[in-house]
Amino acid sequence: MLDQVIDQRCDDLYRAAETQDAPGFLATLQDLWERTEDSDPATADAALVRLCGLFDRLPPGLGARLAVMGGAMVENGADPAPLVDPVVAGLCDALERSAEFARAWRAVTDRCLPEPGPEDQVVLGAARVLSGPFGLPGRLGLGRRLPFARALDLAVGWAIAEDWSAAATTVLQRSAAIRADLSRRPRLAAAVAALGDDRPDLWCLPRLLAVLDDEPLIVLHRPDRAGVRADDRRDRGQLPALHAAGARPERARAADHPPPLLGRGGHGRAS
Secondary structure, three states, rough: OOHHHHHHHHHHHHHHHHOHHHHHHHHHHHHHHHHHEEEOOHHHHHHHHHHHHHHHHOOHHHHHHHHOOOOHHHOOOOHHHHHHHHHHHHHHHHHHHHHHHHHHHHHHHHOOOOOOOHHHHHHHHHHHHHHOOOHHHHHOOOOHOOOOOHHHHHHHHHHHHHHHHHHHHHOOOHHHHHHHHOOOHHHHHHHHHHHHOHHHHHHHHHHHHHHOOOOOOOEEOOOOOEEEEEHHHHHHHHHHHHHHHHHHHHOOOOOOOOOOEEEEOOOHHOO
């Protein structure tokens, strides 16, 4: 059961979301964080469940701030389960808008992509480049301009992707089970790939998605045209020794490594 004051602050957040009171929402969110920072796990879990009901009621910018707080609560020991779906969905939206922002930016100007930041003037300035006469005149055909509302939407996505990424990284790194049950993984992987090298500040996302959990890992040794399969973390912990042995199957067996997946000669030859 929630502490009465914490429960009241959650009610205040819902009212601020309903009335679109962004300053009031952020002030209450800060107050709630101070009240839950040192709370017991049961209180933190209950508060996070209530907070997760807010995501569908918030614009992306406020949702990103809520996601950051939720991630901080998970870092402090709250159960990440209720946060997974809304945070990954918000991250996918922000990444997809970021990729579209980068394409639209290059269509109207030769300037470098702007540094992402939450400041209003930065976001508005980027939106005006996409919608107004601030790009190179020779490339500003009417068809390349965006309506200001759409340009602002993309600029906001570009600005808040880092906040969504921080929250999602906190949640997804908690356990292999969370990553295995991630229904939006294909969408997230596609969004990360579409952004390419345009956001080096989000370097952790492709690395996180590349983590092997239950997938088999196959180490190939080209000179011997053979390989060794490591099926679990116990096997993978032996990979440094495997590497030192030159990944040769006969040496791997001598070092008590898994048997070779591909033998030399005959039907099992590696290509």
